[in-house]
Amino acid sequence: MAHLRTYRSTGLIAQSSGAAIAALKARAAAWDVPLTETHEELTMSVWGCELRLVPHVDGMSVDLSAPEERLIGNLRDSATEIFAEVGLDIAWDRVDAGALAPGLSLMRVLRVTRPSPGFVRVRIAAPDAARFTEGSMHFRLLLPPKGREPVWPRVQPTGRVGWPEGPDSLHRAVYTVADHGPGWLDFDIFRHDRSPTCDWVNGDPTGQTVAIIGPGGGGIPTAARVHLFGDQTALPAIRRILSEAPGQVTATIRCASADLGDTASDPRVAVSDDLTAALSTTAIAPTEFVWFAASADEARAARKHLQSRGHDKKDMTVAAYWS
């Protein structure tokens, strides 16, 4: 059996403090992630990683473990922030001060194409592109303000990530890997008004360097039966799920037919202008998985509807893709 590598890091808080315990409990509740408590330690599980707070006589240790080095960096950033909020500093065993933010990759824009009237497709490349093709499907595209040299987020000596602010603050929209090959990724941008990302792509960024950070934000559902509901922004994710999910999948999409392309003739796909109504009229057994991604208002309505049906939280992903 293959053994997955585990990465670790430890920090020390110089005083034992009830405030640290309360802060970790509050964060686990806010993030809605599991927390286990024993006499010896408090453990928060998040992103497939663990953050353990272990009280000693003269202080506390903060032990991090994760399946990837970049997730150790993310956890260190979060832990530093969680405890700094209650006035506690952590002395970490190591901090990559000055390094690019964990999970950030600089990518070169190879080309921009127009696969359908409503979408622009961008191909980006970097030697580590493949790490965005496993697990989660999504990433954040980091765009500097128009006309300014990019200032990328970097690790600070405390372990926190320092994000540029004010005139250098980055636009950070989330996109989905639509396709990939050796050393490159494609993502599809839905064209809409007042969009900084569309403004950027309309200026033909071919040859530019951009940063993406991730991956994150959900993978391919693996349930035996999956019901998908989504709008245009979810179309790239829905296509991936239709082609990669192991179970039986059907999808209801709100999207212009010209943008659906081949997906329009997939017998598993239906088109609807009203995703909330489609969700409420679809027969869904209690153990079947529901995946819903559209505007924040629609996501709220979908969550409310599924809760009123008594659908278990573990059998659904309901996401606001935009607001």
Ligand SMILES: Cc1cc2nc3c(=O)[nH]c(=O)nc-3n(C[C@H](O)[C@H](O)[C@H](O)COP(=O)(O)OP(=O)(O)OC[C@H]3O[C@@H](n4cnc5c(N)ncnc54)[C@H](O)[C@@H]3O)c2cc1C
């Ligand atoms: C997990 C995840 C995956 C996503 N994958 C994709 C993807 O692959 N392709 C894609 O195109 N989008 C995707 N999105 C949605 C995308 O991140 C948002 O639409 C985001 O707002 C785009 O940023 P922007 O620069 O265009 O606009 P923002 O600066 O965020 O918003 C500018 C204005 O545009 C409006 N706006 C934003 N989105 C829409 C919309 N869809 N229709 C109409 N008005 C809108 C906002 O209300 C605001 O007024 C995804 C979102 C998530 C959370």
